[in-house]
Amino acid sequence: MMRPCLAGVTTFAFFLTLLTFGVHAQTDSVSQLGVYKGYYPKLYKKVDYSSVYVPMKDSVRLAVDVILPKEPSDGAQFPTLVYFVRYVRSIEPKGFFKLFIGKRVFQHVPKAEIDYFTQHGYACVIVDLRGSGASFGKRTMEFSPDEVADMATIFDWIVAQPWSDGQTATTGISYTGTTAELALSSQHPSLKACIPRSNIFDRYEDMNFPGGIRQTPYVEVWKTTTQALDQNDYSIIGKTARLAVKGVNPVDGDRKRRLLRAALQEHKQNFDVFKGILRVTYRDEIDREAGAAMDDYSIHRRLKAIRASGVPIYRISGWYDGALTNSVLKGWMNTPNQSRVLIGPWDHGPATHVNPYGPAEAVQFEVYTEMLRFLDFHLKGTDNGMDVQAPIHYYQLGTGIWKSATTWAEATGTLQDFFLSDSAQLRPAPVGQLPDVVYPIDYQAATPNTARWNSLTTLYKNGPTHYPSRQAQDDQRLVYDAPPVSKATTITGHPVVSLFCQADADDLQVFGYLEAVSPTGEVQYITEGLFRALHRQISTAERPYRWIGPYHSYHRADAQPLEKGQTALLNFMLLPTSFVLKEGYHLRVSIAGADAAHFNALPQAPTQLRLDNSLGGFSKIQLPIVP
Numbered sequence: 001m002m003r004p005c006l007a008g009v010t011t012f013a014f015f016l017t018l019l020t021f022g023v024h025a026q027t028d029s030v031s032q033l034g035v036y037k038g039y040y041p042k043l044y045k046k047v048d049y050s051s052v053y054v055p056m057k058d059s060v061r062l063a064v065d066v067i068l069p070k071e072p073s074d075g076a077q078f079p080t081l082v083y084f085v086r087y088v089r090s091i092e093p094k095g096f097f098k099l100f101i102g103k104r105v106f107q108h109v110p111k112a113e114i115d116y117f118t119q120h121g122y123a124c125v126i127v128d129l130r131g132s133g134a135s136f137g138k139r140t141m142e143f144s145p146d147e148v149a150d151m152a153t154i155f156d157w158i159v160a161q162p163w164s165d166g167q168t169a170t171t172g173i174s175y176t177g178t179t180a181e182l183a184l185s186s187q188h189p190s191l192k193a194c195i196p197r198s199n200i201f202d203r204y205e206d207m208n209f210p211g212g213i214r215q216t217p218y219v220e221v222w223k224t225t226t227q228a229l230d231q232n233d234y235s236i237i238g239k240t241a242r243l244a245v246k247g248v249n250p251v252d253g254d255r256k257r258r259l260l261r262a263a264l265q266e267h268k269q270n271f272d273v274f275k276g277i278l279r280v281t282y283r284d285e286i287d288r289e290a291g292a293a294m295d296d297y298s299i300h301r302r303l304k305a306i307r308a309s310g311v312p313i314y315r316i317s318g319w320y321d322g323a324l325t326n327s328v329l330k331g332w333m334n335t336p337n338q339s340r341v342l343i344g345p346w347d348h349g350p351a352t353h354v355n356p357y358g359p360a361e362a363v364q365f366e367v368y369t370e371m372l373r374f375l376d377f378h379l380k381g382t383d384n385g386m387d388v389q390a391p392i393h394y395y396q397l398g399t400g401i402w403k404s405a406t407t408w409a410e411a412t413g414t415l416q417d418f419f420l421s422d423s424a425q426l427r428p429a430p431v432g433q434l435p436d437v438v439y440p441i442d443y444q445a446a447t448p449n450t451a452r453w454n455s456l457t458t459l460y461k462n463g464p465t466h467y468p469s470r471q472a473q474d475d476q477r478l479v480y481d482a483p484p485v486s487k488a489t490t491i492t493g494h495p496v497v498s499l500f501c502q503a504d505a506d507d508l509q510v511f512g513y514l515e516a517v518s519p520t521g522e523v524q525y526i527t528e529g530l531f532r533a534l535h536r537q538i539s540t541a542e543r544p545y546r547w548i549g550p551y552h553s554y555h556r557a558d559a560q561p562l563e564k565g566q567t568a569l570l571n572f573m574l575l576p577t578s579f580v581l582k583e584g585y586h587l588r589v590s591i592a593g594a595d596a597a598h599f600n601a602l603p604q605a606p607t608q609l610r611l612d613n614s615l616g617g618f619s620k621i622q623l624p625i626v627p
Contacts (some may be wrong), residue, residue: 001049001494005025008430010533010618013325015484018412019151019163026544027310027326028462029384031373031384031385031386031395032368032385032389032455033221033370033371033389033402033404034365034366034370035366036366036369036370036372036373036384036561037374037572039190039382039384040120042306043068043119043120044071044097044118044119044120044121045119046068046069046070047067047068047069047070047114047118047418048068048070048117049065049066049067049068049104050065050235050252051063051065051090051104051249051251051252052064052067052251052252053249053251053259054064054127054153054154054157056130056137056149056153057149057153058146058213058291059400060136060137060150060335061135061136061153061358062127062128062129062130062135062136062137062150062264063089063127063128063133063134063251063263064089064125064126064127064128064154064157064251065089065090065104065124065126065127065249066123066124066125066161066163067114067123067124067125067126068118068123068163069118069119069121069122069123069534075162077162077163077164077165077166078121078122078123078163078164078165079121079122079123079167079169079192079375079379079380080122080123080124080125080158080164080168080169081117081122081123081125081168081169081170081171081375082113082124082125082127082154082155082158082168082169082170082171082180083108083109083124083127083170083171083172083176083180084127084129084147084151084154084170084172084176084179084180084183084366085107085109085126085127085128085129085132085133085172085175085176085179086108086110086129086142086175086179087107087108087132087133087174087175087176087226087229088107088108088132088133088134088229088248088249089107089108089126089127089128089133089134089235089249089491090101090104090105090106090107090111090249091104091105091107091245091246091247091248091249092104092105092245092246092247092248092249092250093105093244093245093246093258093324094243094244094245094246095502097244098426102537103470104249105201105245105249106126108172108173108176109124109172109176112368113368116368116372117368117375118371119415120372120381122375122379123163123164125154125158125627127154129147129150129179130146130147130150130271131159131197131230131266131267131269132229132230132267133229133248134248134249134250134251134254134259134260134263135267136261136262136263137263137266137442137446138266138269138270138271139230139265139267139271140271140290141271141273141287141290141297142202142271142273142297143179143182143297143298143305144297145297147179148179148183148185148186148302148375149186150490150589151179151182151183151186152186153413155168155183155186155188155190155191156188157407158190159190164426165569166190167190167192167379168188168190168191169191169192169193169194169195169375169378170183170184170191170193170194170195170196170208171194171195171196171371172196172197172199173197173349174197174198174200174348174349174456174457175200175620177196177197177198177199177200177513177537178196178199178200178299179523180194180195180196180199181194181196181199181299181306181313181331182299182302184305184306184311184313185302185305185306185309186305186307186309187305187308189398190420191309191311192245192311192312192378193312193313193314193374193375193378193379193467194311194312194313194314195309195313195314195315195316195348195371195374195375196313196315196316196331197230197315197316197317197349197351197367198299198316198317198318198321198324198348198349199299199315199324199327199328199331200299200327200336200366200451201298201299201300201326201327201328201330201331202298202300202326202327202330202545203294203295203297203298204283204294204295204298204554205283205323205326205554206322206323206324206326206327206330207322207323207324208222208277208294208369209246209294209479209554210322210323210530210534211529211530211531211535211572212432212531212532212534212535212552212554213509213530213531213532213599214277214278214281214329214599214600215351215598215599216274216277216278216599216600217460217597217598217599218453218456218457218460218598219273219274219277219453221455221457221459221460222273222274222457222460223272223273223274224236224274224459225232225457225458225459226273227270227272229248230264230267230270231262231264231582232248232268232348234247234423236459237459238600244338247550248260248264250272253459253551259410259575262372271289271290272289273554275289276289276290280293280294282554282555282556282559283295283553283554283555284554284556285556295544296383299331300330300334300544300545301544303334303335303545306335306337306550307335307336307337310337311337312337312338312339312340312374312378313331313335313337313338313339313340314339314340314341314342314370314371314374314521315328315331315332315338315340315341315342316328316341316343316344316350316370316371316485317339317342317343317344317346318343318344318345318346318347318348318350318353318354319343319344319345319346319395319397319578319608320345320346320347320354320452320455320465321346321347321348321349321350321452321455321526322348322452322453322455322456323575324348325343325575325576325577326575326576327342328343329408329576330393330545330546330547332408333408333545333546333547334490334545334546338391338525339374339386339391340374340386340391340392340393341391341392341393341394341408342370342393342394343393343394343395343578344363344365344394345395345397346363347452347455347465348452348455348456350363350367351363351455351461351464352455352464352465353365353466354395354464354465354466355466356398356467356516356524356525356579357398357524357582358451359466359581360464360465360466363370365413373386374386383556389404390405390406391405391406392404392406392407392408392411394411394492394578396490396492396578396579396580397526397577397578397579397580398579398580398581398582399580403578411491411492411493411578412492412493412494412624413442413490413491413493413623413625413626413627414626414627415496415622415624415625416428416622416623416624416625417429417495417620417621417622417624418587418589418620418623419431419618419619419620419623420481420589420611420618420619420620420621420623421480421500422434422438424479424480424481425480425482426450426480426481426482426587426588426589426621427482430618432446433613433614434613435611435613436610436611436612437478437610437611437613438595438608438609438610438611439477439591439608439609439610439611440607440608441592441593441594441605441606441607441608441609442476442477442592442593442594443593443594443595443596443601443605444476444594444596445473445476445477445511445592445594445595445596446473446594446595446597446598447467447473447528447595447597447598448466448468448473448597449462449597450462450463450464450465450467450468451467451598452465453597453598454598455530462552467524468525469516469522469523469524470513470523470525470590471521471522471523471592473523474515474523474588474590476592477513477590477591477592478590478591478592478609478611478617479588479589479590480587480588480589480591481517481587481588481591482586482587482588483586484584484585484586485517485581485582485583485584485585485586485587486583487583488580488581488582488583489580489581489625490578490579490580490625490626491514491526491576491577491578491579491580491581491623491624491625491626492577492578492579492626493576493577493624494548494549494573494575494576494624495514495527495529495573495574495621495622495623495624496549496550496571496572496573496574496621496622497512497529497531497570497571497572497573497574497589497620497621497622498569498571498619498620498621498622499569499570499591499611499619500567500568500569500611500612500613500618500619501567501568501570501609501610501611501612501619502562502564502565502566502567502568502609502610502612503533503564503606503608503609503610504606504608505562505564505602505604505605505607505608506561506562506563506564507532507533507534507561507562507602507604507605507606508532508533508562508593508602508605508606508609509530509531509532509533509593509594509599509601509602510530510531510532510533510570510572510591510592510609511528511530511591511593511594511595511599512528512529512531512572512574512589512590512591512621513526513527513528513532513589513590513591513592514526514527514574514577514587514589514621514623515587515590516579516581516582516585516586516587516591517585517586517587517588517590518582518584518585518587519584519585523588526577526579527574527575527577527579528574528575529573529574529575530572530595530599531570531572533560533568533570534559534560534561534562535552535553535554535558535559535560536552536560536568536569536570536571537552537553537559537560538550538551538552538571539551539553539555539558541553548573549572549573550571550572550573552572565595567614587623590619591609593606
């Protein structure tokens, strides 16, 4: 969901892609994926900074930072890049540190990002959302209707300023990436482009309840972080922060911080998201305090207005970005005004380049450059060829190659069956009658604390996202192996799992992992999926949005508790990937009943999972193999 990035996003090193596109007619100008040269003979070296309160329609005042390229001539006007942030627009250092780093430090939006876009002639506006930072008001829920309504008022204020050329664009990471897209539902005429990074399309399935399983540990950390920030408490960051940080930056003129203190007082009424997630199980369940269901504050509920805005969208995410890889593809499939998709070998942010066959690395792609190409095309009318280049680009894990496609279906491989067979083997065809397999659930089984789920918020991270060899973890799971491949094999798309199973309780949580095993026995993570048996009903109702694979509504009316001794079929998708299995390696499917590090166990937890092979049904995984 939301990434309180206190240290900022990793600085992106230059990366020259292997893909080549058409070059702009202008001599020495190059515009291709991640490369943009010759379009800016002049850069703005300085900025003007100001901070003000802007009143909303209900008189709640929002704190707004304005950073302008410094132009010697009077009357200079710029297009504006807008950030609606949940995690404080800027902070004020203490006296000694202020001498060295100035009187303000950008918090959620990195200074490097602001510097980059102001240098290239964009004004930047960072807004503390109501009930956060130095803004007044209270938070009735995250992504509340009031929060979204405020965005139109901010756009009105921007275009009325003498430095505005009347054009705006939105961007941001995580929560800020989600508000960037929600802002399009205002259909404000100034909006010309949107670049959501690691944003949340479906709040239930892509964030709080992947596969219907409550992601409680993450939400608790996120709640603790935001609650502290809402009260200007930086002790959660550690001793260095307490020594160096005075707190939330007040607006200009609030020298005695009286307005800031008054705003913080109002924040004490903010909605508690952790208590909220504990109160609900179903997608359509109304939270008694918020007065709304989780769908009511998801992007997909506002699709009609977002589509009607016509604003071009460039969605950016990574193969290891929690469950948000689903969000970027769902967004692509459901917004005809969508322009582009970029999926890298990244976690949330992106903060890390994840190497499945080696150690984690620094991000090697020029994300800001790619954003600038898109913004220049739509806000400055720069003829840089963005309109003729492939709309989808994705990184092929294991090769280091960027691939392109015009549709996601074009990129996706054909589903091929691999059956969970005898002697713990994956086979291309079922093998007659098999005995049942009983797996005693190990509730200590867990993925590492550097997993994709840890990347979602700063204080939940434990260093760069990476997956060390998983031999010891697989000792805690039910494992099935395929034969080694005789040539490199590409898997691109959404693997689908079908399990015929029983449990000795009325519910069950299943965690499935797709892995690559080297000739020497090292086990590399490819992707995973998780699912709660309570939600196994395949719904025939109309989906709330276009998507692929089996449709589970997660509605209360479709809930199906397990019956002891009765076999149930669980169909669910793994998170999408594009992975090349090297020659001599083999595929492995491992199955667990818990991930103790990232997801809570059920209150009435089963002790075993039984794969039932007695009814003529065959458990399997379907893999999207690219010819």
